Amino acid sequence: MAKYLMKGNDAIVRGALLAGCRFYFGYPITPASEIAEGAARYFPKVGGTFLQAESEVAAINMVYGASGGGIRAMTASSSPGISLKQEGISYAAGAELPCVIVNIMRGGPGLGNIAPEQSDYNQVVKGGGHGNYKVPVLAPNSAQEMCSLTMKAFDIADKYRAPVYILADGYIGQMMEPVEFPEPVTDLPRKDWAVYADKESKDNLISSIYLDPYELEKHNRKLQKKYAEIEKNEIMCEKFMLEDAEYVVMGYGIVSRVLKTAVEKLRDKKVKIGLLRPITLFPFPKKEIYDLAVKNCKFLVVEMSNGQMVEDVRLTVQGKTTVDLYNRMGGVVPTTDEVIEHIQNRFSV
Amino acid sequence: MATKVLRKSHAFYDTYFRNPSPDKKMLHYCPGCGHGNVHKMIAEALEDYDVADKTIFISPVGCSVFAYYYFATGNIQAAHGRAPAVSTGIKRAHPDSIIISYQGDGDLAAIGTAEIIHAANRGECITVFFVNNAIYGMTGGQMAPTTLVGQKTTTSPMGRRPSNEGYPIKVAELISQLHAPVYIERVSLHDNKQRAKARLAIRKAIKCQVDKLGFSLVEILSPCPSGWKMDPVDSMRWIEETMQENFPLGVYRDLTKEAEPYTPEILNPTAEAILNLLDIDTELDFKYERKNPPEKYKNPEMKVAGFGGQGILLLGGAMAQAGMLENYHVSWLPSYGPEMRGGTANCHVNIRDIEVGSPMVSDPSVLIAMNRPSLEKFEQDVKKGGLIIYDSSLIDIEPTRKDIEILAIPATKMADQLGNTRIANMVVFGAYMGYTGLMGKETLYESLKTAIKHKRFLDINVKAIDAGYQFGSDNQAG
Numbered sequence A: 001m002a003k004y005l006m007k008g009n010d011a012i013v014r015g016a017l018l019a020g021c022r023f024y025f026g027y028p029i030t031p032a033s034e035i036a037e038g039a040a041r042y043f044p045k046v047g048g049t050f051l052q053a054e055s056e057v058a059a060i061n062m063v064y065g066a067s068g069g070g071i072r073a074m075t076a077s078s079s080p081g082i083s084l085k086q087e088g089i090s091y092a093a094g095a096e097l098p099c100v101i102v103n104i105m106r107g108g109p110g111l112g113n114i115a116p117e118q119s120d121y122n123q124v125v126k127g128g129g130h131g132n133y134k135v136p137v138l139a140p141n142s143a144q145e146m147c148s149l150t151m152k153a154f155d156i157a158d159k160y161r162a163p164v165y166i167l168a169d170g171y172i173g174q175m176m177e178p179v180e181f182p183e184p185v186t187d188l189p190r191k192d193w194a195v196y197a198d199k200e201s202k203d204n205l206i207s208s209i210y211l212d213p214y215e216l217e218k219h220n221r222k223l224q225k226k227y228a229e230i231e232k233n234e235i236m237c238e239k240f241m242l243e244d245a246e247y248v249v250m251g252y253g254i255v256s257r258v259l260k261t262a263v264e265k266l267r268d269k270k271v272k273i274g275l276l277r278p279i280t281l282f283p284f285p286k287k288e289i290y291d292l293a294v295k296n297c298k299f300l301v302v303e304m305s306n307g308q309m310v311e312d313v314r315l316t317v318q319g320k321t322t323v324d325l326y327n328r329m330g331g332v333v334p335t336t337d338e339v340i341e342h343i344q345n346r347f348s349v
Numbered sequence B: 001m002a003t004k005v006l007r008k009s010h011a012f013y014d015t016y017f018r019n020p021s022p023d024k025k026m027l028h029y030c031p032g033c034g035h036g037n038v039h040k041m042i043a044e045a046l047e048d049y050d051v052a053d054k055t056i057f058i059s060p061v062g063c064s065v066f067a068y069y070y071f072a073t074g075n076i077q078a079a080h081g082r083a084p085a086v087s088t089g090i091k092r093a094h095p096d097s098i099i100i101s102y103q104g105d106g107d108l109a110a111i112g113t114a115e116i117i118h119a120a121n122r123g124e125c126i127t128v129f130f131v132n133n134a135i136y137g138m139t140g141g142q143m144a145p146t147t148l149v150g151q152k153t154t155t156s157p158m159g160r161r162p163s164n165e166g167y168p169i170k171v172a173e174l175i176s177q178l179h180a181p182v183y184i185e186r187v188s189l190h191d192n193k194q195r196a197k198a199r200l201a202i203r204k205a206i207k208c209q210v211d212k213l214g215f216s217l218v219e220i221l222s223p224c225p226s227g228w229k230m231d232p233v234d235s236m237r238w239i240e241e242t243m244q245e246n247f248p249l250g251v252y253r254d255l256t257k258e259a260e261p262y263t264p265e266i267l268n269p270t271a272e273a274i275l276n277l278l279d280i281d282t283e284l285d286f287k288y289e290r291k292n293p294p295e296k297y298k299n300p301e302m303k304v305a306g307f308g309g310q311g312i313l314l315l316g317g318a319m320a321q322a323g324m325l326e327n328y329h330v331s332w333l334p335s336y337g338p339e340m341r342g343g344t345a346n347c348h349v350n351i352r353d354i355e356v357g358s359p360m361v362s363d364p365s366v367l368i369a370m371n372r373p374s375l376e377k378f379e380q381d382v383k384k385g386g387l388i389i390y391d392s393s394l395i396d397i398e399p400t401r402k403d404i405e406i407l408a409i410p411a412t413k414m415a416d417q418l419g420n421t422r423i424a425n426m427v428v429f430g431a432y433m434g435y436t437g438l439m440g441k442e443t444l445y446e447s448l449k450t451a452i453k454h455k456r457f458l459d460i461n462v463k464a465i466d467a468g469y470q471f472g473s474d475n476q477a478g
C-alpha cells in the first residue's frame, strides 16, 4: 500500500478512525491541539463525532459516557491536561471502560512550557489517579507508530476493558515521516457489558462503586489479575544491536531515535553497545532488561525528565548491574553528540 | 392513570437485586426523603412513554448514588458533578436513547457547575433532574451551594453568612439565561398539589427528550429530614415557608411548542469510502528510480532555514516527499523550542538509505540558507566536506568556510524573473537536486503534487524547479 508523508499528530487521527473510533472529545492545549483540529476535520466526515468540551475534566467524562455506550472513543491532551483528566481515568479504570487517551507531553511542573519533556512517565505509567489501577501505555517513536500503535491501543483497550494511553512528545507529533495505512476496521463486535440503550443491554451497569470492603477487594483483585494478564501478553520492545552488547542504552519516544543514531555511531567506533527501547511502558519489558542485566551489561537510561523510568529499570535489574541516568529537562532534547560524549566518558570507551 | 397508583412502574426493578441489604423491596433513602418520590415520578413517566428499554439513567454522587438499584434501565454511575458530561458522551453515542441525568445540589451546583452549564448551553438532548435540598445529605449535612442564608449546617455552624460563603445559587434562573434549553421548571414536593405539579413537570421534561426537542431541566425542592435534623412534617413546612421564598416555583423556560425536533444525521461509510474521506489515496504508487549521486551527496542530513514567509517548511517537506517517492527513508522536523526565536523558520530533513535514527540535524551535511541570519547562525555547524546553498540575491555576505562546497544562487531574482518571488524556494529545490544529482526532475515534479495545495500554482513551480535544476547542474563542483 501507498505511503504518506505525514505528521505524527495527523497519523494518530487517521489511525483512530481506521481503528473504528468515531468519538473524539477534547480540549485544546499545545502541543496536542493539532490532534483535536485533525479530529474536528475528519471525525464528522466518516460519520463520527468531534466535540470540544468545556474542560479536560468534561472531555474525559464524555469519553467515559460514550465508552459506556459500547463504542470506541478517545481524547488527547498534554501534560497539565492529563493531570486534570486523572479523576476520569481512575473512574474509567474502576468501571473497566475501554478508551484511548493520547498524551503529547510537555515541560512541567505547573505551566512549565510547551517544549517536549518526558516528565509524565510517573503520572501515566503508575496509574496517576486515585486507587489501585494501571493503564497500559504505548510509546510510539515514529509517525508510523503514531498510527499503528493508536490502532493497537483500541484493540488492547477492548480486549481488557481498560483505558489505554498513547504517550508521545511534541517531536514525534510534529515530525513528518512516511506512514503506511492499513485497511479500516468496520465491523466491531457488540460488547456484552455495555449499555446500548436497548432491551438486551438494559440490565447492564457501568459503575466503580463497591460499598462493601470485601466486594471492593474482590474487584481490585480482579483488576490486578487483568494487569498481570496484560504483563504476560502485551509487552512490546525494540532491540537494536543487543546480541553482543556490553553496554545498553534505554530510552523511549524521541529519545530512542537519538539513541539509535548514537548506537550506530558508537558501533562505527567498535563500541559494543545496543539499544533497548520499551514500546510499552506498562507492561514494562522486565524480562528483557533482567536478561541483559545478568549478562552483566551496563545500563544507561536517557530521559527527558528528572529520572522516572530509570527507577523502574533499577528495580528490574535487582542490583545485578549498574544503571546510570543521563537526563535533560525543561524541554531540552539531548543531541546525539552529547549522548555519545557522555557514554564515552562514563564508560571510558 | 388509576392503575398506576396501585402497582410499581415497570421502569423499576421488581426486586432491587443490586441492593446489598437483605430487604430487596425497600428504597435505601431515609424516611421522609424526597428522592423516593422523584424516582417514582420518573419511573412512571418512562413507563407511560414506553421508553424504559432505551433509557440510560446516570447516577450521580450523593444520596442517589444508588439510583441504579431501582431503575430497570441501562445504568451508568458518574463521578461527582460529571453526570452532564457523561450524559453528553452516551447521548452522542446513542442519539435515540433517553438519558436521565439525576443530580443533587452539591453535585450539580458546586463541583459540576461547568458541566451543567455547558451541557445546557450546547442544548444536549438530555433531561436533568436537579434535586435541591439545600444541603449535602450523603456526607452528613454540610453546606451546599443552595444552602439558605442563615441556615446552619455542619460546615456553616453559625449559619450561612453571605460575607463568607456568598448566596444560594438559583439554578433554574441561571440556566434559563442560556439560549439553548427548551424546558426549565422549578417544582416542590411539599404538599399534594405541588407533588402533582412536580409529576407533570417531570413528565413534560422527559417528553421533551422523547420528542427530540432538546435540553430540559426540572429543579425539585425536596426534603432532607436527616440533613435538616427535622421530622418529615416539619421538613415539608420548612420548604413551604422558607425554601420556596428563596427558590420561587414556576416555569422558567418553555419552548416545547416552538422547538423543532432534531435528529442527527447517521453516516456509515464503507471501508473504501473511509479511506477516501480520510484523504488516503489507495492508487498512489512509487515508480521513481533512484539516481546514483556521488558518494558525498548520499544520505544528506539537511537544515533548511530562512524567514517565516519564504516557504521554508514547504521546501523541506518537498525534499522529504521527493525522497519518499524514491523509497528512501525520510524525516522532516520543523524547528521547535528555543530555535524558533527571532522570526526565522527552519526544518531538519533526513533522506537516507537506511532507517532514520534521530530526526534532529545539529551538524548538517547540507545547509540551505535563504536569509542572512540563517547563514550566519548555521554556517559553523555544517559538517566538514558538506554543502551550503544560499540565496545570493538576499544575502549580501559570503560564507567564510573553506572546507565545504558552496553554491551561491540568486534564487529570489530568478523567481522574480519567472514572475513570482514566492517560488524562490522551489528554485533552490531544483538547484540542490541539479547540483548534487541526488534525484531526477520527474521525482521533483511528482513531489509538488502533494507539496503545493493550489493546483493553479503547479506550472510556475515546475518552471522554478527547471530553472533551479539547470543552474545547479551548470554550476556543479569540479
Ligand code: SF4
Pocket: B028, B029, B030, B032, B033, B034, B035, B063, B133, B137, B138, B223, B224, B225, B226, B227
Ligand atoms: S440524607 Fe437527606 S437526601 Fe439523603 S437519603 Fe436521607 S433524607 Fe434523603
